[in-house]
Amino acid sequence: MGIYPAPLEVLVDRLASLPGLGPKSAMRIALHILRSNEANVKELVKALLEVKKKIKFCSVCFNITDTDPCNICEDPGRAGHIVCVVESPGDQLAIEEAGAFRGKYHVLHGALSPLDGIGPEDLKIGELMVRIGKDRIEEVILATNPTTQGEATASFIARLLAEKYPQLHVYRIALGVPMGADLKYMDRLTLEHAFKSKTPLKT
């Protein structure tokens, strides 16, 4: 038996199992909920249930949405022939918030990770292959994370695309020195990537 009443322990446990929350923050949130009035708590519960009920995956790009296809897929103002491939809805959101890209997306829902038993069939790669042909995509930008799994995923998809769609333009997002950084403090791997992906200067 724990030191707190059982229902509180259960709530803390549930909250602590959420990503990014440790036991301390979970306890802080649980105590806040305990102090809140009942109407607020009911609103929170309703919001949790609604999100589960109403949010689904877009059948075109597999991003999270409450309409199908999603707003981005339906937006005629965006370049329909360019697709940016990302690992997760969170990555898509970050690119969207930056306003750096005006094409369409494809969310893989993960990256290849044999050590965790995650292979190509567990990601939306097959769907991407079909979509390229069906939607007459001309350009694909692979924006998976620069991690072991993300890099392997990008290489894997690039190879599949080259085999099936030799005419397609396939790009990898640039990896290297971030804006505002100081070269003196860059590590070897970052510098290696930066030199590998050097670009010609337009004068």
Add this chain to the structure above:
Amino acid sequence: MQHFRSDAIIVRVREYGESDLSVSFMTRDKGLLRGIAKGGRKSSRRFVNCLEPLSLVLMDYHQKAEGKAYFLDSCRLVDSFPGIRENFESLSLASYVIELLELLFPYNVTDPRAFDLAKATLGFISRGADLQKVRILFEGHAMALGGYAIDLNKCAICGRKYTAKGDGVILMEKGKFSCLKCSTPTEKHPLLSPQAISGLRAVQGGAWETLKHLHLSPEDLTQIGHVLKMHVAYRIGKRLKSAKYLQ
């Protein structure tokens, strides 16, 4: 408080709490360990580019008291084995290497040779070596280091010394070698040519240089590969997650 510095291969990295990472890593001197990288998710210069699975690093870490958790202080990248990320086959074999070693050398079981084997194998894969051969070299030696070497010197049934002349059979369920007089080849008792037997002996002993002089045919390599695959399945008794992605 005790401070340590070890050569380490990063095995798994998980988010832990709000800003930390839980990292399992294989060290040369202490075997498999797990530690917390405080603030590892937010930054930082102390861990930049280092906490990536399948990277070789020089790790500084400490333990407040014997038997307590490890905390990572900083690490420096030694080799990221970039070739591993270039295709899924390489990543799968590299993952398999780490997964099998995790099972053969779990926490508290230390053998520096296991670390050296992991490092050498990841290096081969990264440099684009033939993956079938790398797998055979790795599996044979790893199983032997883990205490599962197949004794190829004599028949396990009649006890007669094997003189490297005739074909032999491996009794997979027992992990033992038999001469053709005592056993007939079947699916569970695969046949090995004399060349394949010499090859298997070389890989088990980690005598990879010897292997080059054996002139193994593709059939010999297939025989050895087949036996080792079954040997791992029988001895480990558990399907490795990464195994289904190996060709």
